[in-house]
Amino acid sequence: MRILLIEDHVQLAGLVGRELQQEFGCTVTHKRDPVEAKDAYRAGEFDLAIVDLLYEHLNRDFEARRAAGKISLTSASLLVTGLAAVHHLMVPRQDIGVVIWTAGEANRRLHLLFAYEDLAVRVFCSKSSGTGRVDTLMEALKAAADGRTYIDPVLNSYLPADGVPTISDTILRDQSKRSIWRALALGARTRGQISEITGYSARTVGNLIPAMFDDLATLDSGLGRRDAPMAEIVSYASRNWEFFLDDTLRTMYP
């Protein structure tokens, strides 16, 4: 098996690559992030890909650009995450097997949901499996190669239950609302600031906020009724900024 491993933790990637090579005879090519991997997956020389979701150095670069005011909704690129690699790998080649390999943290939960719902990823493997060996990862790789579903019990809870509304049917449904989510993720806090970033009038923004909260409450049924929908969506956007400012998300849902 020819495997493309996209992982920013170089030490971990090296050890995993070595284990996969020695134990299972795989050929492993390591790339530090989806940007570096671009040429590799364009060449199409891989059967399988192991993709991490968030990359610390890319997050830091993006944060610095954001703090310097160099990010707008129309910037050439937003935050590049593992979704970019999954999208670029799976769209041209349906036959390539992709394994999402992540520790599973709060700031990755919407990425995991999106990968499952919109990118149809069906193989998820936790970085910290119980055995501490690569056998779980190998099991996931075999499932990906056979086109089977494999979901690590540690990551299963991040995926949606049957019949629950999807992200694209709720918070990503409408372009104007998506723009407002992104503006909030960029740091806008008032209708005026959102208006400056999105170009929508403050009145339009004000009218959309309650509907955005309803969408969010549909996605997160535990949210219930709230007296301050603006505060609630501001908090949600800032906690999940990595998702709302994801470059692939913007490509798929402008």
Added chain:
Amino acid sequence: MVSTHARAGGKEAQLRVTRQLVEPLEWGGLAFQGAVLIQTALADPFSAAGRTVVLALGVAHLALAILAWRTKGPVARGGLPLTIWLAGAFVVPVVVALLAARGTYASSTACVPGCTYPSAPLFFVALSPWIAARALPRPIAAVSLMGAVCLEWFLLTYAINGTFTRTTGLSVMSSVILAVVAYGLGKLESILTGVVRKTQIEAEQQKNEEFFDFLHSHIKAGLASVKLEQPNVRAMLEKVSELEHTVSEQRITQLLSMDRVPLAMLCSERIRAFTGIIRIAETPRSGARTVPAPVATLIDRALGDLLKNAVLHGAATTWVRLTQQDDMLVLEIADDGPGFDEAIMENTGTSLHRLRASAHELGGDLRRIPHSPQGSRLILTVQTGEDRQEAGKR
């Protein structure tokens, strides 16, 4: 370097908080100015035409207040709208003075007609550090603005009345005092916002530092104990597992300090602790679902205690299900262990008894399903409605 960044971040945060405070209040400033003009038109002596003009100005301000409320105010808009609004603080008092009935301007020791009109812009300038700060250093800009507003009343009084009397002098001085008070209130509000934000930042930093210090010390101690066990690989791996468990516990503690806890992360973290120890044949899917902290705390305890019991009593496999039934969250944990007697649930010294008591407090229950074909099957229910969340917090 770090402290410079922290200071810059704190200042930026303070500015953001002030902007959040100012922008929704702007309509109030315009409404205040409208009310002042209408009150002046009705109470002070004007010719009929003059009264109509001042009244119209007041109504126009009220209309602008509604516009600011529905869209954005002059401060949020910046540029020309802000310049026009600030210029109004000079122009409108002149208009009012020229329209006042002959010989009546500054005839009341209370203050000149419409004297509180510039109070709103002065208040917002004092409160909003970014206004005028770009053009001039802030103290100079603020003092210039204050000075210009006050000087204007002196000049108008002298130009209209041709002299200063004790009454006109007191009238202008009263107006000046009101203007200074308005500016002072804005300044005070600005300082208070800064103090509150600074306190908040410090409290957050302290909390984070404490959390990080404990985590750091746990990791350092854990790594030291791993090294001490060498070359015994088995013992080293045990110590690594202990360290992993500690980090996971710390993560859960932090997670439970949030108002709303992502259920997926809580379940994932708890289940992670038991992988490799017991086979978990079924795990729940929670997606984007969050629950209030009291509910999350109970679910965390239930997962931890019940999975631990399954391991301690020799079960090989366990099944965890989580469903929503109306406003109840239902957690079901089954295992293929030897099972247990119902009397254990009644024993006050057991974790099951304590868990059931906590479930009752949140409007739920912990039940054992008897005669389960598998070893044991426990069902925890917890109410997720708003009222119950509040009760749980108390």
